[in-house]
Amino acid sequence: xxxxxxxxxxRKSEIGxxxxxxxxxxxxxxxxxxxxxxLFQEAVAPGATVRSVLQQVSDRFPKLDEALWQRxxxxxxxxxxxxxxxxxxxxxxxxxxxxxxxDRITLIGQYTGG
Amino acid sequence: MLRDTIIKPLAIGVxxxxxDRHLPGGYAGRILRVDLTSGRIWSNxxxxxxxxxxxxxxxxxxxxxxxxxxxxxxxDHPENRxxxxxxxxxxxxxxxxxxxxxxxRGAMTNGATSTQANGFFGACLKYSGYxxxxxxGEASRWVYLYIHDEMVEIQDASHLMGKDTWETQxxxxxxxxxxxxxxxxxSIGPAGENLVRFAAIAGDxxxxxxxxxxxxxxxxxxxxxxxxxxxxxxxxxxxxxxLFQAADEIxxxxxxxxxxxxxxxxxxxxxxxxxxxxxxxxIKNYTTNLPPEGADMSVWEAPSLRKGxxxxxxxxxxxxxxxxxxxxxxxxxxxGELVDEPEYEGxxxxxxxxxxxxxxxxxxxxxxxxxACVDVNEFGWLVGWVxxxxxxxxxxxxQVGLTLRWGDAESAAKLLHLINYRQGFGNxxxxxxxxxxxxxxxxAAACAIYTGKGASPRGHDHRARWEEMLDTAxxxxxxxxxxxxxxxxxxxxxxxxxxxxxxxxxxNVGKFLGRRHFEDSLGxxxxxTRTLMENICRALSAATGWAYTKEEGMLLGRRxxxxxxxxxxxxxxxxxxxxxxxxxGSVPVDGPAKGQSVEPHWERMxxxxxxxxxYDRKTGRPRPETLKVLxxxxxxxxxxxxxxxQRQG
Numbered sequence: 001x002x003x004x005x006x007x008x009x010x011r012k013s014e015i016g017x018x019x020x021x022x023x024x025x026x027x028x029x030x031x032x033x034x035x036x037x038x039l040f041q042e043a044v045a046p047g048a049t050v051r052s053v054l055q056q057v058s059d060r061f062p063k064l065d066e067a068l069w070q071r072x073x074x075x076x077x078x079x080x081x082x083x084x085x086x087x088x089x090x091x092x093x094x095x096x097x098x099x100x101x102x103d104r105i106t107l108i109g110q111y112t113g114g
Numbered sequence: 115m116l117r118d119t120i121i122k123p124l125a126i127g128v129x130x131x132x133x134d135r136h137l138p139g140g141y142a143g144r145i146l147r148v149d150l151t152s153g154r155i156w157s158n159x160x161x162x163x164x165x166x167x168x169x170x171x172x173x174x175x176x177x178x179x180x181x182x183x184x185x186x187x188x189x190d191h192p193e194n195r196x197x198x199x200x201x202x203x204x205x206x207x208x209x210x211x212x213x214x215x216x217x218x219r220g221a222m223t224n225g226a227t228s229t230q231a232n233g234f235f236g237a238c239l240k241y242s243g244y245x246x247x248x249x250x251g252e253a254s255r256w257v258y259l260y261i262h263d264e265m266v267e268i269q270d271a272s273h274l275m276g277k278d279t280w281e282t283q284x285x286x287x288x289x290x291x292x293x294x295x296x297x298x299x300x301s302i303g304p305a306g307e308n309l310v311r312f313a314a315i316a317g318d319x320x321x322x323x324x325x326x327x328x329x330x331x332x333x334x335x336x337x338x339x340x341x342x343x344x345x346x347x348x349x350x351x352x353x354x355x356x357l358f359q360a361a362d363e364i365x366x367x368x369x370x371x372x373x374x375x376x377x378x379x380x381x382x383x384x385x386x387x388x389x390x391x392x393x394x395x396x397i398k399n400y401t402t403n404l405p406p407e408g409a410d411m412s413v414w415e416a417p418s419l420r421k422g423x424x425x426x427x428x429x430x431x432x433x434x435x436x437x438x439x440x441x442x443x444x445x446x447x448x449x450g451e452l453v454d455e456p457e458y459e460g461x462x463x464x465x466x467x468x469x470x471x472x473x474x475x476x477x478x479x480x481x482x483x484x485x486a487c488v489d490v491n492e493f494g495w496l497v498g499w500v501x502x503x504x505x506x507x508x509x510x511x512x513q514v515g516l517t518l519r520w521g522d523a524e525s526a527a528k529l530l531h532l533i534n535y536r537q538g539f540g541n542x543x544x545x546x547x548x549x550x551x552x553x554x555x556x557x558a559a560a561c562a563i564y565t566g567k568g569a570s571p572r573g574h575d576h577r578a579r580w581e582e583m584l585d586t587a588x589x590x591x592x593x594x595x596x597x598x599x600x601x602x603x604x605x606x607x608x609x610x611x612x613x614x615x616x617x618x619x620x621x622n623v624g625k626f627l628g629r630r631h632f633e634d635s636l637g638x639x640x641x642x643t644r645t646l647m648e649n650i651c652r653a654l655s656a657a658t659g660w661a662y663t664k665e666e667g668m669l670l671g672r673r674x675x676x677x678x679x680x681x682x683x684x685x686x687x688x689x690x691x692x693x694x695x696x697x698x699g700s701v702p703v704d705g706p707a708k709g710q711s712v713e714p715h716w717e718r719m720x721x722x723x724x725x726x727x728x729y730d731r732k733t734g735r736p737r738p739e740t741l742k743v744l745x746x747x748x749x750x751x752x753x754x755x756x757x758x759x760q761r762q763g
Contacts, residue, residue: 024387024415025376035415067372070609078602078609079372081392088392088578088706090612108391110373111384111458112598112644 016101624726
């Protein structure tokens with residue numbers, strides 16, 4: 001497990017951190033070997049959303065950017081499942097839901113096999 | 115010893131000369147016919163026009179099933195057909211092209227079945243000069259079918275009785291002096307011999323056509339095995355260079371696409387961890403979505419699972435995926451035994467669904483299930499149901515003949531034996547969990563996982579995958595009919611949707627109906643067709659010489675779905691059965707999908723799905739205008755005119 005910490009431009013507006021967790025297969029998109037987890041503490045400002053936090057991380061990792069987002073359009077692509085606080089996106093949050101300090105966003109590889 | 119025994123064939127057939135008929139590339143051109151009642155063996159040519167309309171595999175099987183198995187012919191009737199069909203890509207140098215589709219009226223639903231397996235059967239069949247085998251009748255004694263090029267023989271199988279599917283293949287390899295990939299054998303084990311309703315047909319050590327009791331159909335015909343020597347017939351691609359290019363593009367896509375790459379490297383091994391993260395790993399018969407306290411889920415990462423065993427690749431025909439493997443049990447009472455690396459559904463059905471979280475125990479149990487020829491999905495729902503019922507006091511150890519506790523693989527294997535031989539309580543369990551639960555009744559009935567039609571859900575917790583629940587409940591194949599969308603943007607659908615948005619879920623399932631049927635008509639594996647439809651169609655075009663488009667592929671798939679639906683409706687399986695059982699459609703009490711209830715949305719999802727697929731919501735029938743688009747005008751009288759006449763009368 002490794003950890004990273006991001007900074008945002010205007011630290012005065014920072015309200016706290018959201019944890020972004022890449023799990024197993026997805027870690028290969030953020031510099032890992034495809035196993036275990038990699039955690040990132042993402043600084044967030046007021047108005048931050050699930051989308052903006054994910055964008056913040058994917059801006060730093062081109063492979064994640066390619067796998068996570070649909071281009072063009074900016075919707076989530078089909079490859080990675082996103083959970084917020086252990087709940088699948090679509091229950092308590094969607095992509096444009098605001099996040100709170102202490103929230104955890106988890107990225108899990110999509111699975112379509114039998 | 116067996117090689118010294120000369121067994122006189124009970125019947126022999128010789129293939130008629132092909133003549134100079136011009137065939138599309140990729141086709142052998144003939145359909146082998148076997149009547150086990152009379153011992154007659156013959157073959158029929160089929161035309162290039164029929165090939166273009168029905169391709170092979172699932173589509174060809176659906177057409178034959180509709181034409182030849184009327185409503186009064188139940189799954190156990192001698193006139194039921196057991197169709198083993200491959201497709202135009204089988205045997206060609208495209209990854210995963212040993213494919214076989216089994217189409218029949220199945221024992222679980224008494225409706226249509228389309229279920230697939232891989233290995234080498236499809237390639238061997240094509241090299242022997244056939245695109246499909248259609249088996250009818252019922253032998254007076256146990257037999258096996260032996261095919262070696264022109265010669266097709268019905269052989270006595272008395273020496274194979276009681277043997278499991280691996281032992282059967284071992285004995286037939288030894289008897290015929292062949293080994294490895296020289297001869298493909300698909301057979302039934304004791305569960306099929308004893309007509310266990312969820313018996314499968316298994317072959318080539320670890321490949322299983324598992325759905326809807328196709329193994330029970332084979333058992334009822336007293337057909338123990340079909341053994342095909344890798345034939346010597348040439349198989350021509352219309353454009354060999356184009357085929358190589360298309361095959362390379364498919365391989366490149368599988369190796370680089372972020373989702374497909376995990377399949378390329380590890381097959382379905384990532385399933386446990388990823389589905390757990392999504393709330394879609396079925397744990398202890400849907401009673402929870404959380405692993406045991408303190409469980410180290412990292413052992414379920416694909417590399418860890420594979421590292422835990424001495425393993426070797428066990429690839430199918432022409433396949434470059436690192437998917438199928440054989441492995442050795444490293445520890446415990448079965449140390450040293452050779453097993454097949456479980457697919458995800460094995461880890462689920464022989465593992466998590468019954469509370470067993472020891473990879474070694476699951477791996478061993480999964481192979482016992484395969485060797486017995488039992489569908490591991492139904493096995494998981496059945497054993498999980500018994501375990502839960504014992505825990506809650508709805509079933510006693512005295513009733514069952516065993517004490518079964520969550521996670522106890524050894525006791526589960528003992529229960530498997532009772533089921534295989536229909537001994538004691540195993541006789542009731544051999545009917546499947548729906549019938550067993552309905553017979554036991556009371557609170558036990560509410561714990562069982564099944565669909566209204568009687569099919570077994572796949573080994574996911576569909577309460578977190580509503581698409582698959584809707585798909586399974588409406589299916590006319592005895593299993594998932596559409597499957598999760600592959601590259602949905604290729605068809606103008608969003609790349610992803612909320613799994614709990616009823617309209618989006620139903621639109622996705624409806625829009626994608628047909629793709630899986632198309633894949634299952636090619637003679638190829640669904641994991642190697644996990645690429646753009648355009649890529650598949652490019653390979654199909656190069657193989658056959660046709661200019662085949664993805665639109666034509668989807669039309670083919672929808673034609674197949676409509677035929678299977680018409681067959682089910684004619685068999686009395688109507689839309690009133692398109693519901694999950696109470697437990698299957700229940701609300702997850704914990705985990706990532708906690709609190710999500712499909713029930714309030716079910717009717718709405720059906721409304722949307724029916725509108726998308728062009729079927730009548732009330733009767734379930736494909737609408738006449740839908741049938742016309744699909745080129746199935748000839749079904750309109752059978753489906754619609756009786757009612758029209760009744761109204762007029």
